[in-house]
Amino acid sequence: MADLDCGDSLGRPEDPVKNGRVAEVGVVLPIIANSPSGEDDDGGGEDRRANDGWEQPPQKTPWEKLEMGDNPRDSGDSEMLNLPPREHWQNRFQYLLSTIGYAVDLSNVWRFPFLCYKNGGGAFLIPYFTTLIFGAMPVFFMEMCLGQFHRSGPVAVWEKMAPMFKGIGMASCFMSYIVAFYYNVIIGWSFFYLFSSFTSKLPWTSCFNSFNSVNCWQIDWDTNGTAPPIPPGHASLSEGVTSASTQLESSTTFSAGLNRTYNANTSTSSTMEFFERSMLEVHQSSGLEDLGGVRWQLVLCTMLTFTMIYFCLWKGVKSTGKVVYITATLPYLIMTILLIRGVLLPGAGDGIKYFITPKIESLRDPNVWIDAAVQIFFSVGSGFGTHIAYASYNKFHNNCKRDCIITVVVNSFTSLFSGFVIFSYLGYMSLKTHKDIDKVAAEGPGLVFIVYPEAIATLPGSVGWSIIFFFMLLALGLDSAFGGLESPLTGLRDELSSLLKYRYFREVLTLCVIASAFLFSLPCLTQGGIYVFTILDAFAAGTSIVFIVLCEVVAVSWFYGMPQFCKDVGKMTGEEPSIFWRICWKFICPTLLTVIVVSSIISYEPLTYQGSQGVYRYPYYANILGWCIACASMIMVPGYVLYKIIRTPGGFAQRLALGISPRWEHEDIRRTAVVKRFTKQHWRSI
Numbered sequence: 001m002a003d004l005d006c007g008d009s010l011g012r013p014e015d016p017v018k019n020g021r022v023a024e025v026g027v028v029l030p031i032i033a034n035s036p037s038g039e040d041d042d043g044g045g046e047d048r049r050a051n052d053g054w055e056q057p058p059q060k061t062p063w064e065k066l067e068m069g070d071n072p073r074d075s076g077d078s079e080m081l082n083l084p085p086r087e088h089w090q091n092r093f094q095y096l097l098s099t100i101g102y103a104v105d106l107s108n109v110w111r112f113p114f115l116c117y118k119n120g121g122g123a124f125l126i127p128y129f130t131t132l133i134f135g136a137m138p139v140f141f142m143e144m145c146l147g148q149f150h151r152s153g154p155v156a157v158w159e160k161m162a163p164m165f166k167g168i169g170m171a172s173c174f175m176s177y178i179v180a181f182y183y184n185v186i187i188g189w190s191f192f193y194l195f196s197s198f199t200s201k202l203p204w205t206s207c208f209n210s211f212n213s214v215n216c217w218q219i220d221w222d223t224n225g226t227a228p229p230i231p232p233g234h235a236s237l238s239e240g241v242t243s244a245s246t247q248l249e250s251s252t253t254f255s256a257g258l259n260r261t262y263n264a265n266t267s268t269s270s271t272m273e274f275f276e277r278s279m280l281e282v283h284q285s286s287g288l289e290d291l292g293g294v295r296w297q298l299v300l301c302t303m304l305t306f307t308m309i310y311f312c313l314w315k316g317v318k319s320t321g322k323v324v325y326i327t328a329t330l331p332y333l334i335m336t337i338l339l340i341r342g343v344l345l346p347g348a349g350d351g352i353k354y355f356i357t358p359k360i361e362s363l364r365d366p367n368v369w370i371d372a373a374v375q376i377f378f379s380v381g382s383g384f385g386t387h388i389a390y391a392s393y394n395k396f397h398n399n400c401k402r403d404c405i406i407t408v409v410v411n412s413f414t415s416l417f418s419g420f421v422i423f424s425y426l427g428y429m430s431l432k433t434h435k436d437i438d439k440v441a442a443e444g445p446g447l448v449f450i451v452y453p454e455a456i457a458t459l460p461g462s463v464g465w466s467i468i469f470f471f472m473l474l475a476l477g478l479d480s481a482f483g484g485l486e487s488p489l490t491g492l493r494d495e496l497s498s499l500l501k502y503r504y505f506r507e508v509l510t511l512c513v514i515a516s517a518f519l520f521s522l523p524c525l526t527q528g529g530i531y532v533f534t535i536l537d538a539f540a541a542g543t544s545i546v547f548i549v550l551c552e553v554v555a556v557s558w559f560y561g562m563p564q565f566c567k568d569v570g571k572m573t574g575e576e577p578s579i580f581w582r583i584c585w586k587f588i589c590p591t592l593l594t595v596i597v598v599s600s601i602i603s604y605e606p607l608t609y610q611g612s613q614g615v616y617r618y619p620y621y622a623n624i625l626g627w628c629i630a631c632a633s634m635i636m637v638p639g640y641v642l643y644k645i646i647r648t649p650g651g652f653a654q655r656l657a658l659g660i661s662p663r664w665e666h667e668d669i670r671r672t673a674v675v676k677r678f679t680k681q682h683w684r685s686i
Helices: 092-103 112-118 121-150 156-161 163-197 270-280 296-313 317-327 330-343 348-356 360-364 366-380 386-391 400-433 445-457 462-495 505-520 529-539 543-573 579-602 620-634 636-647 652-660 663-672 680-684
Strands: 608-611 614-617
Touching: 092 317, 092 386, 092 400, 092 462, 112 121, 112 348, 112 366, 112 400, 121 156, 121 348, 121 360, 121 366, 121 386, 121 400, 121 543, 121 579, 156 163, 156 462, 156 543, 156 663, 163 270, 163 296, 163 386, 163 445, 163 462, 163 505, 163 529, 163 543, 163 620, 163 636, 163 652, 270 296, 270 445, 296 317, 296 462, 296 505, 317 330, 317 462, 330 348, 330 400, 330 462, 348 400, 360 366, 366 400, 366 543, 366 579, 386 462, 400 445, 400 543, 445 462, 462 505, 529 608, 529 620, 543 579, 543 620, 543 636, 543 680, 620 636, 636 652, 652 663
Parallel strands: none
Antiparallel strands: 608 614
């Protein structure tokens, strides 16, 4: 069995020359023994110390100075670690609600239920919980520990642990920033629907609006009969409208007429037309080459979203911690109300049965396991740096393992709970429309902006049900949105900590980040914005986020080292991680994540968008652009490794040693030329 000794309880190295045990703790590097005195690996000044060889006693590290006292994370004595004073959550409950609110987002409502029924119903829970327990939960726990122990955000934490891997933190922040370009647009759509719901009759229930085409078909019309005549004053609706896109596989020419007969190939539901023709106006765009004009209504709704996010973030965790009392709890109240109403509808039982009926044979399909792994990793929210950022504001001795377990339990419960809510209404819609459930169900925006509003529209008091449903979407989206932007904000504040002394610096920095993200979201708010949205949704945090999580796990468990990391956790929680966590971190998680990365690349298919006008196939350059977006974040990891090796003074072995070793070991490496991470024992230990 590999050595399980984790070294010093404060995460500092044992003196390598003590008792003549140099050969047992590291490899001597003669080439770096005479490195220039006082030079840091990156030329910085904060860690420059005298280097007079063996004669001078070693200086006490900040960790040694703190051995007999409390950690600066509790006492506020951050100067000992060259850190600015750092705020804390007002209480543990605020932190827990914030992590739950960030982890529980729109994907719990619009993606998990669809994946569950598509991949074997109840049988899908087997791969889902397997990858949760052995993959996503250990990674989540690891990120919490990193932020809380090192009291740093997603970028600065790597500068302390292994400076060469700082690119991991930079990539995490960059991905969170890009995701804000399109994720907040979805919240803008929710505002659009919410405002549209304040009327005597929901606008997506009628085919006699100015935006409707003659192919529109209302939910209350009999598909076996003829539609009522168009009322006076509406005879000119969409006469002669033809799709202008040459890349549409199915282009439909409409003709005017007073009566319509349902056609399964051409008829479009009124809810679909409201989404595409009223809100998006996608029929005015032919594709990426012709995005059309900006939808000013969506611009205002999205601006409102970013404005709310700004005031949730501008005071840091002081403002965030108060907002989550509402945004993290309101969705559960509303979902409970919707479930009670849903199970009372005719056909609801059939929908729920379809959702949970296990199809064991589906477990033989490897794609089912891949779908489960991708869903749970994305749902937990690892890799974006937010969990590291949030945990960095914790008290040092907070029990982060308990918080991790509570969060993943609540997150999984929410996914299952929302599945019952959604499929109770889908069963009702199946009975109402005389269609099979698999013909009614959809994933992504189509589920919450087309299928669900259509079901709500048929209920008595539909206006009220619509209002509370879109309030729920807003609550689910907002805490995840400002949680995502907290990652780059914390990263930038740590990097620019010397400017925090200036008044209003935090507010101005937050304004710059959020305002720029809003400007970059404008292409998604054009008439053809859905085509840009689809590219960002597919590439901004797809393969790239799994790759970043893989690099993160490898950097911690292999380079930083299991012994060191375990002692860090033990110092905080009073209990070192068990062998279960160690094996997951060092072997299971890297293997699982590697399989997901490779599978996502192999199984890639060119982008398409399925709309009422047909299937839009993206041009070849759009797919290349998408992969460039994905690679823009992934390249930061090897790019920064190369940059660090070039910029660090000394020979190659010295540069590598300093790059993969914690900052508090650098002085001893220069003084003794001993590198613990060049030993077999380091790589074998768990």
